[in-house]
Amino acid sequence: MLFFAYRDFTSEPDALLAGQGFGRAHHRVIYFVGRHPGMTVSDLLTILKITKQSLARVLRELVDQGFVAQAPGERDKRQRRLSLTAKGLSLERALTERQLARIERAFAQAGTDAVEGFKRVMMGITDDPSLGRRNQP
Amino acid sequence: MLFFAYRDFTSEPDALLAGQGFGRAHHRVIYFVGRHPGMTVSDLLTILKITKQSLARVLRELVDQGFVAQAPGERDKRQRRLSLTAKGLSLERALTERQLARIERAFAQAGTDAVEGFKRVMMGITDDPSLGRRNQP
DNA sequence: ATTTTATGTCAGTCATGTTGACATTTTGCC
């Protein structure tokens, strides 16, 4: 079930991104940066659990093409605080829109109690759910 | 949540498979062939939604190394009816064991009603859930 | 002053997907 749900959940954004020359990895970055504006590169690495070399490639493309903005941290100037540009935000909305529609449809069909149960189980499956709802620093 | 759950759900088997020189794609084949013994190549293609060239590579490795057996169909001799060998079954159990433990833990924590809700929502997210519980022909 | 941290970069590799083209065997239909 997880395989099917995940496969179909990602298929629409994947198709949309392919047109832009982007892939699923770009979507993840856009999504999480959109959710947590001001996050640093290492925050992103912790969430995605990939290597910095892998992240660097997609992040560079997103920054070069003006989807993601970066600014040095105020207290710590080594950090790159990441955020979406207007262009990035617009893409984020286009991508999330499809997925949101899918989730809302599923939630509506299943009912409120089902949604509550769904969330509880999903949290239980995840190793450390606290990493999922990470604090903005 | 789907991203985190899927990532963690696959991480343990991935690690186990890496030792054998296999990957997640091999796991999928082993899983579905184990669930539906006697399925054909095109059944598998329909479920996985990948190209036959992609499937051919992993399937060949699994057959060559004696994890998957194949036999011509009785009525239709063009078909390859796939099944797990003893070796394949043993690997399948080792892989599924970890995932089952994870799911059982999550289910136990969340409670019976939550599980019911979880399943309803997951079905709603999937495009065509009927493809998920495919009939043995 | 030195170490640690946050980040970047180059280079090579691997797993898994893709497209396109063509071959073989078997089935099914006219």
Added chain:
DNA sequence: GGCAAAATGTCAACATGACTGACATAAAAT
């Protein structure tokens, strides 16, 4: 009986997104 369609295979080239390993730089912390 003959021929199209179906089930499957194979070769080749390519893209994406992950990986390891090694080294570099600037800022912070000790």
